[in-house]
Amino acid sequence: MVSRAQMVQWRSLADGVKVSLGEHALRLSDRGLCCSLRQGPQFYRRTLNGHWFQVDTGRRRLADDEVERLLARVREHCQRLLESLPDDALREPLERAIHADYRADAERYQQIYPEDVPILPPDRYRDLVVQPATGCPNRRCHFCAFYRDRPFALLSEEAFQQQLLAIKGWLGEGVRQRNGVFLGSANALALSQRRLLGVLEHTRQLFGQLPRGVASFWDPDFSPSRSANQWRELQQAGLKRLVVGVETGDGGLRRELGKGDDTERLTEALTVASQAGIPLGICILVGAGGEQLSDRHLENTLRWITALPLGRQDLVYLSPLQNLDTGQASPRPLSDWLAAEQASFKRQLTHYSNAQVTDYRMEDYGYYS
Ligand code: SF4
Known part of the structure; x- marks a missing residue:
């Protein structure tokens, strides 16, 4: 009662x-x-x-x-x-x-999405996820908890359009609660320019222009190199945020993590996209060098980031290494040196870069209902 x-x-x-x-x-x-x-x-x-x-x-x-x-x-x-x-x-x-x-609802989700959505950037958890591709074209990063067993594959245009219709039918009015679109999975920017423009166009036709536009993870080492004009074309078609798992600005550490070690090429790619008007979200892995190489990771990453033309529209996400688990358990408290490294990143990035600095909070990265 x-x-x-x-x-x-x-x-x-x-x-x-x-x-x-x-x-x-x-x-x-x-x-x-x-x-x-x-x-x-x-x-x-x-x-x-x-x-x-x-x-x-x-x-x-x-x-x-x-x-x-x-x-x-x-x-x-x-x-x-x-x-x-x-x-x-x-x-x-x-x-x-x-x-x-x-x-029945969970089964419908599984029928619609070719693969589960394990992670979203923290500021995009209210996005509608669409998957023109699945998996990751790299899959070598030893710290990755989500995509190592998921080979990269493209959906056919027909399958993608059917997926969009199915999402719309399934979520109904729930689509109105979503304020942006996220292109899955780990690197939708690996698609060719023509395919990507088609994806953006079909998505816009079905869901309209959502206020925060379209965002995607982007790995420049596994994507076609794009000119400023091509980025502008994508920006005008609705692409409003690129989230890049840079992890560290130190080439050697990147190689050890399983990423490409050419940080200059990375800088060039990000600069072209940024100057074409697409805001960046740069993920930094706090603890990428371990305790021993913490200073080197910090120093080289700060040097690398501050060389980019970042403004207030850009984000730097700080993601502590030990929190990148599958969400099965509560995150452990950060060890002292990891907490100190994170605090140092935050303090120095806030001081030396114009980008907004934010934590990659565990509670915010799911594809919530
Ligand atoms: S590129 Fe990203 S998604 Fe792919 S294996 Fe590395 S961390 Fe995981």
Whole structure:
């Protein structure tokens, strides 16, 4: 029973409803699926592949039995809300939530996406992901937790267009909650210029120009070299952010990590794209040199970054090495030297570069519902 002292509060969202009672707050999609649950200090979020994460203390993926219990709680809570109905407008969403089929929804996700979406840049977690390609053309980075076993492959134009239609049909009004598009998977910029322009055009035709435009991971070592005119063409077609896993500005360390060691070529490629008007997101792997080579990594990376023509539109993401796990467990606290290296990067980049510096926070990089 709901006591009189407890008030149900709710508001409509573009794609569903947010409703709270006492220490519980739920966000329900227009299809009745619970996207997030706050219960006192605990906060749980669902990714579109059907996994649940507790994100109030880092990011911990719930085990299957925990998910069952959580969904039972959601249904119970919706039933209680239904009994205390403050407003008839809530009846339908709550009834849908009581009968929501999470398993069928996760299966639909698997049918639509040729591969799972394991990671997004932290500022792009509200993007709609489309996959004109799968996997990674490099796959040699020993620290990579996501793509080493996923060979690069292109989708046919027809398969990609079918995927877009299927995403639109599946998410329905949920598309309105997305404010940008992310091209999967690890390096969609490996596509030829013609294919990439086609991808941008088909995406725009179906979803319109979303406010934050289109973003993609980009590995210049495994992509065609593009002229300023070609970058401008892509920018005008909607490409608004390139996220590059540079990791370190030290060529030798890059080679040891499994990346190309020609940092000058990297600088040239990024400079051409940047000067053509596409903002960059540069990922730096804090701890890439280990404790012993921390100073060298720091020094050479700062030197490399400050040689780029970066402005406030550009981002530098600081991602501590030990946090790049699969999200199965809470991130461990950073060791002292790693925390010191991260603080040093942040302090010096903020001082010497015009780019915005941000942490790659575990809780923000999922493809959340
Ligand atoms: S290039 Fe990126 S996605 Fe590919 S293996 Fe290296 S870190 Fe992983």
